[in-house]
Amino acid sequence: MPEPVLEFTDVVAGYGALTILNGFSAEIAAGRVTTLIGANGAGKSTVFKTLFGLAEMRAGEIRLDGEPVGGLAPRALLARGVAYVPQGRNLFPTLSVEENLELGGVTLAAAVRRARMARVLERFPRLAERRAQQASTLSGGEQKTLEIGRALLGEPRVLLVDEPSIGLSPKLAREVFATLRGLADAGGVTVLMVEQNVKSGLAASHRAIALEGGRAVLEAPADAILAHPRIRSVFLGGHVAQTVSGRAAGGA
Amino acid sequence: MADLVQLLVSGCATGAVYALAAMGFVLLWQTSGTINFAQGEFVMLPAFAMLAGLALGLPLPLAFLASLVVAALVLGAAFKRVVVDPLVRAGVLPLVVATLGLSLAAKHAVRVGFSAEAQPFPQIFPEGVWNVLGVRVSAADVGTLLVAGALLAALHLFITRTLFGRSMQACAQNPDAARVLGIDVAGMILATFVINALLAACAALLVTPVWFARFDMGEAIGLKAFFAAIIGGFNQMRGALLGGILLGVLENLAAAYLSAQYKDGVALALFVLVILFRPEGLLGRAEERKV
Numbered sequence: 001m002p003e004p005v006l007e008f009t010d011v012v013a014g015y016g017a018l019t020i021l022n023g024f025s026a027e028i029a030a031g032r033v034t035t036l037i038g039a040n041g042a043g044k045s046t047v048f049k050t051l052f053g054l055a056e057m058r059a060g061e062i063r064l065d066g067e068p069v070g071g072l073a074p075r076a077l078l079a080r081g082v083a084y085v086p087q088g089r090n091l092f093p094t095l096s097v098e099e100n101l102e103l104g105g106v107t108l109a110a111a112v113r114r115a116r117m118a119r120v121l122e123r124f125p126r127l128a129e130r131r132a133q134q135a136s137t138l139s140g141g142e143q144k145t146l147e148i149g150r151a152l153l154g155e156p157r158v159l160l161v162d163e164p165s166i167g168l169s170p171k172l173a174r175e176v177f178a179t180l181r182g183l184a185d186a187g188g189v190t191v192l193m194v195e196q197n198v199k200s201g202l203a204a205s206h207r208a209i210a211l212e213g214g215r216a217v218l219e220a221p222a223d224a225i226l227a228h229p230r231i232r233s234v235f236l237g238g239h240v241a242q243t244v245s246g247r248a249a250g251g252a
Numbered sequence: 253m254a255d256l257v258q259l260l261v262s263g264c265a266t267g268a269v270y271a272l273a274a275m276g277f278v279l280l281w282q283t284s285g286t287i288n289f290a291q292g293e294f295v296m297l298p299a300f301a302m303l304a305g306l307a308l309g310l311p312l313p314l315a316f317l318a319s320l321v322v323a324a325l326v327l328g329a330a331f332k333r334v335v336v337d338p339l340v341r342a343g344v345l346p347l348v349v350a351t352l353g354l355s356l357a358a359k360h361a362v363r364v365g366f367s368a369e370a371q372p373f374p375q376i377f378p379e380g381v382w383n384v385l386g387v388r389v390s391a392a393d394v395g396t397l398l399v400a401g402a403l404l405a406a407l408h409l410f411i412t413r414t415l416f417g418r419s420m421q422a423c424a425q426n427p428d429a430a431r432v433l434g435i436d437v438a439g440m441i442l443a444t445f446v447i448n449a450l451l452a453a454c455a456a457l458l459v460t461p462v463w464f465a466r467f468d469m470g471e472a473i474g475l476k477a478f479f480a481a482i483i484g485g486f487n488q489m490r491g492a493l494l495g496g497i498l499l500g501v502l503e504n505l506a507a508a509y510l511s512a513q514y515k516d517g518v519a520l521a522l523f524v525l526v527i528l529f530r531p532e533g534l535l536g537r538a539e540e541r542k543v
Contacts, residue, residue: 052432054428054431054432074431074432074433074434075434075436078433078434084432086428086429086432089426090426090428090429090432091426091429092418092421092422092425092426092429092430093425094421094425095418095421095422095425099418102415102418103415103418103419103422103430103433103435104433106415106419106433106434106435107434150433154434
C-alpha cells in the first residue's frame with residue numbers, strides 16, 4: 001500500500017450533544033480512490049465535516065503528510081491542498097458556470113486563477129460550452145461536474161467528495177465516478193469519497209473503509225469487498241452484521 | 253402631458269431614494285437573515301451627524317464624508333456586532349423586536365438630546381427649474397435622480413462585476429458551500445452591513461434638504477423602504493429598485509390626480525395587493541429557506 005497522505009487517529013467528533021465519530025482511525029493511501037461505506041448514521045460524512053470544521057472535533061488527531069491539520073480553517077486546508085465537495089447542491093444558482101468556477105479560486109492570485117479556470121474548462125468541454133449559463137440551468141450531472149471542477153481549481157492533492165452520485169441517473173453517476181478515478185490514476189490526486197451507491201462507487205475505487213457506529217471496522221481493497229459474497233451482502237444490503245464487524249475489528 | 257412628465261421625474265427621484273434604502277434592506281436580509289426595522293433611523297442618524305459636523309464648522313462635503321465614516325462604524329460594524337450577532341441565531345423575530353426597539357430609542361434620543369423641531373439643511377442642488385422641451389423639471393429632482401441612479405448602478409456593478417461582489421452573492425445563496433471554498437463568510441456579511449449603512453447615509457444626504465432633519469424623518473423612509481422591498485421581491489436587488497421607483501411615482505401621481513392625502517396610502521395599498529396576490533413580490537422568487 002502506498003504511503004498514507006491523510007491519517008485519522010482516534011477521532012471523536014459530533015454536533016452539540018451528539019457524538020458521531022467515536023474513535024475513528026484510518027489511513028488514506030496517496031493517489032488512490034478510497035470510498036467510505038456504511039449504514040446511515042455510521043459517520044461517513046462526519047469524517048469530512050470534522051476535517052473541514054463543520055463538525056466539532058473533541059479528541060484525536062488528523063494528520064496530512066504527518067502534520068496535524070485538525071481544527072484548521074477551510075482556507076488553510078485549501079492552501080495545503082485539500083478540497084471538499086459536500087453532499088447536495090453546492091452551486092450558487094444565479095451565478096454563471098464560469099463565475100461559480102472562479103469562486104473555487106478566491107484564495108488564489110488572479111493570474112493563477114484564470115490559468116486554472118482555462119484548464120478546468122478544457123478538461124470538461126460540456127462546462128466550457130455552457131460557461132455563460134446560470135448554474136441552475138445545468139442538468140444534475142453537469143452541476144456535480146461543475147462542483148468537482150470548481151474544487152479542482154485549488155489543484156488539490158486530496159479531494160473529499162460526499163455522495164457524488166446522489167440524484168443522478170446511473171449513466172451520469174458512472175461518468176462522475178470515472179472522472180474521479182481519472183483524477184487519481186492520471187493526476188495522482190488522492191480521492192476520498194462517501195457513496196451510498198456502494199456497488200458502482202466501489203467499482204471506481206481502489207480501496208474501501210467500512211464504518212460502523214463512528215469507527216472504522218474494515219479496510220480492504222474495493223474489488224475484494226465487491227467479490228466477497230458475505231461482505232457484499234452485508235454492505236450492499238445496507239446494514240452491518242455483527243459477525244463481519246467483529247471479525248474485521250479482531251483482524252485489524 | 254408636460255405635467256405628467258414632471259410628476260414622473262420627481263416621482264422617480266423620490267423612488268430612487270426609497271430604492272437606496274430598500275436595497276440595503278434586501279442586502280441585509282439576503283446575507284444574514286436580518287430584517288432591520290430601524291432602517292429609517294439609519295437614514296435619520298447620518299442626517300443629524302451631518303448637522304453636527306456643520307455645527308462644528310465643517311463644510312457640507314466634509315460633514316458628509318465624516319457621516320459616512322461614522323455610519324460605517326456605528327450603523328454598520330457596531331450594529332452587527334452588538335445587536336445582530338448575539339440575536340441572529342435565535343431566528344428572525346427577536347431581531348425584528350430588537351430593531352424596532354432600536355428605532356424607538358434612536359428617534360427619542362435625538363428628540364430629547366437634540367431637538368423635536370425640524371432642522372433646516374443646506375441644499376445640495378441648485379434651486380432652479382429647467383425647461384426641457386416644454387417640460388419644467390426642477391434641478392433638485394434631476395440631481396437626486398442622477399446621484400441615486402449612479403449609486404444604484406455602482407452598487408449593481410460592484411455586486412455583479414467584481415469577485416468581491418460575487419463572493420457576497422455566494423454567501424447569500426449558499427453560505428456553507430462558500431465557506432468550504434475558503435470564502436470569508438463572516439467578512440462578507442460585515443461588508444453588507446457596512447454597505448447598507450453607507451447607502452443609508454447617501455439617502456440622508458439626498459432627502460434631508462427636501463424633508464428637513466427631524467427626529468421622526470426615518471419613519472416614512474423606513475416604512476417605504478420596507479414596502480418597496482416587499483413589493484419588488486424581498487430576495488431580489490432588482491425588486492428593491494422596481495419597488496422603490498414604483499412607489500415614488502405612484503405616490504406622486506396619487507397626490508396630483510387624487511388628493512395629497514392619499515399619497516401615503518398608496519404604498520400601503522400596493523403592499524396589501526402584492527401580499528394578497530403575489531406574496532413573493534413582483535420580481536421575487538418563492539423562497540425555500542433552510543432551517
